[in-house]
Amino acid sequence: MPVVRVDLLEGRTVEQKRKLAAAITDVVVEHADVAASQVRVVFTDHAPENWAVGGELIKDRRAKAAAEAAQAGLDGHGS
Numbered sequence: 001m002p003v004v005r006v007d008l009l010e011g012r013t014v015e016q017k018r019k020l021a022a023a024i025t026d027v028v029v030e031h032a033d034v035a036a037s038q039v040r041v042v043f044t045d046h047a048p049e050n051w052a053v054g055g056e057l058i059k060d061r062r063a064k065a066a067a068e069a070a071q072a073g074l075d076g077h078g079s
Helices: 014-032 058-074
Strands: 003-009 040-046
Touching: 003 014, 014 040
Parallel strands: 003 040
Antiparallel strands: none
């Protein structure tokens, strides 16, 4: 019984997870020679303050990007 664990930043819709679960199941069935009824997909949603990339929290990266975008708009360099 294959178990596939998927860690995501929160914000995906139920429909997105449905499609992802179906696609993952199809791939596991094809390559692991098991029935779809045996495949388990477990989603774990994480808040951006609980996930870091390169030593920086995603929450902080997003805030920094938003501030830079706002500053670019004020400088006349934005769209």
